[in-house]
Amino acid sequence: MNNSVTSASYIRNLSYSLRRRLSDFLDPQDRWMEVLTSIRKPSGEPRYSQLHVRRFEGLAAQGKSPTVELLVDWGTTNSTVGELVCILKSCKLLAAASLLLPEQGAVSQETQETQRASPAVDTKSRLPTRLLEETKTRAPPEVSVLPSHIPQELSGELTTGFSSFLYNELMEITGNFDDRPISDGGSRLGEGGFGTVYKGLLHDRPVAVKKLNPMDDISLDELQVQFNQEIQALRVLKHENLVDMVGFSCDGQHPCLVYALMVNGSLLDRLACLEGSPPLSWRQRSLIAEGTARGLEYLHGNHHVHRDVKSANILLDENLVAKISDFGLTRASAKRTSTTMMTERIVGTRAYMAPEALRGEITPRSDVFSFGVVLLEILSGQRPADEEREPQFLMEMRHDIDDEDEELTFEDFLDKKMSDWEPSQVESVYSLAGSCLHDRKNRRPVIEQVLMELKGVVKSISLNS
Incomplete structure (x- = not known):
């Protein structure tokens, strides 16, 4: 040196x-x-x-x-x-x-x-948060093994309303966690940020079992905090547009979370027409956007910030009703207000992250920013990030659309697989997405305003039909 x-x-x-x-x-x-x-x-x-x-x-x-x-x-x-x-x-x-x-x-x-x-910028961190005016909190101590029993913080009222399953029971209904895709006769539905999701049949009820897996860049204590946070959040948060938790298991090799099965998978996969699924119509996309906004309005109204809003975390039931999922990053304001909080480390998914999220701020307006990217996905059918595309991030394509010197037009941007759209309706949603994606958080609409705009679009579609 x-x-x-x-x-x-x-x-x-x-x-x-x-x-x-x-x-x-x-x-x-x-x-x-x-x-x-x-x-x-x-x-x-x-x-x-x-x-x-x-x-x-x-x-x-x-x-x-x-x-x-x-x-x-x-x-x-x-x-x-x-x-x-x-x-x-x-x-x-x-x-x-x-x-x-x-x-x-x-x-x-x-x-x-x-x-x-070890990463310094963790896209799935679970370290404690603090209010701006409060003193800095310390990270929880490291744990060397995953618990083989219900942890103390999950005892009593925190688990009320959820079933506790034996790990062996979940192994049995998922074919020993068969890692082959469903299309190949296995049980695996997909991968999540902290584990793998499998399909199972529990007492004649189709369920999705998320098995949390330790990874190289995720410590065991972070995995446990994610597990606890998901249970705690869904114990108190109940809404038509939030995923339904059935129960959990923590007596085996891996902690598991059990949810009602969403047969139409994620919005991300349906926009891509994976596994030969038919393209979503404009009406279906608008209803999914409205349902997601309803779920976010409920979260924000109950002083929670999701922090990882993205199309992969918007699941669709048999009627294509949107259900927001993955609450491991969700944070509630310690004072039950919408006060901005700060986190020790940056979390989220970059293609959806608001500028303030890169500074560790936790605010409902960051969810609105991320939802703006989802609206662009709904309009275009394109992925939020693509290394082979220029620009790589979908949120940046609107700058080319708005620039008269660029060749990309709004019509070119719209998903060619989408039917039954009306110019005034798609333009209204595109304008709304732009407002959500404002770099300055205080210039973005609150989720109530976003929902109101989407309700107007859905009403317009109903009147036209």
Whole structure:
């Protein structure tokens, strides 16, 4: 390492080799993003916006190092190594900090390897949240094994209304968790953020069993918190447009959650017409959008933020009624209000994430932003992110549509598989999506306004038919 580097050294004067060594710590698992979101202007505002994040992600797709490019960009200011080290330490990237200023804390080789392997930006984190005005909370202690009994925090009233199943019973109804797809005679319905979902028949009732699996980038305590959070959320949240939980199991090798089976799968799969399913009509899509907005209105009205609204988490029953699922990231305001909260780590799905979500803010307006992306999916039938598409993120395509110098038109954007649409109706939903996707959260409509607009569209469709 370069012994001439001090806290007062300018970042722009770091050698290329030293920047590359830093990238070994920050490039894997996109740890550079946590550093980026911590950089502030002298005014205290974030220096980098969501557009900057996407630009750096694009560099990574080109084979370039986002860390090196970030240091070059930030280095155009008078930022110092001391500022960078403070950010690295606050992000618990101690090995990277030690690389620059070893006197601020030596880090063992074992710790360095651990930091290379564990993500700093976790798309499925379960660390505690806090209100802005409250003191910082500590993360729960690590656990070494998954519980083989009902955990204390799930005892009593938290499990009221849910059945507790034996793990062996769930193995039996899913064919020993047969990993072959349903189409091949197996039981697997799909993959989730924390596990695999299987189809089963429980007392003559079709169910979906989500088996939570430990993964390389997910600790056992995070897995347990997700399990507990899902049960706690669905114990108190009951609505026609939320998925129905039947029960759970925590006496076996894997904790499991059992839900009523949604026979039409996810909105994501139905828009893609997977397994030969027929295209959704404009009327069906509008009703699904309205139902999802109703579910979000219920959540926000009960002071909950979902935090991972996306088409893969919108399930459809036999009548194509929308059911919001996956409540492992859901957070309730500690004061039962809509106060903005902060989380220790960034969570969510990037193709749907609002700018403030990249800063760790938890607010209902972030759900509205994500729902705006879902509306674009409903209109276009395209995936929210596609590496082979330019632009990669669906939310950015509206800029090309609105730019008269670009070739993409609104008609080209609409899903060619969609029938029975009326120009005024699709344009109304497109305009609504644009409002939901405003970079400034306070400029977005609240979910009640979104629902009102969608109700108007559905009413218009009914009158026309």
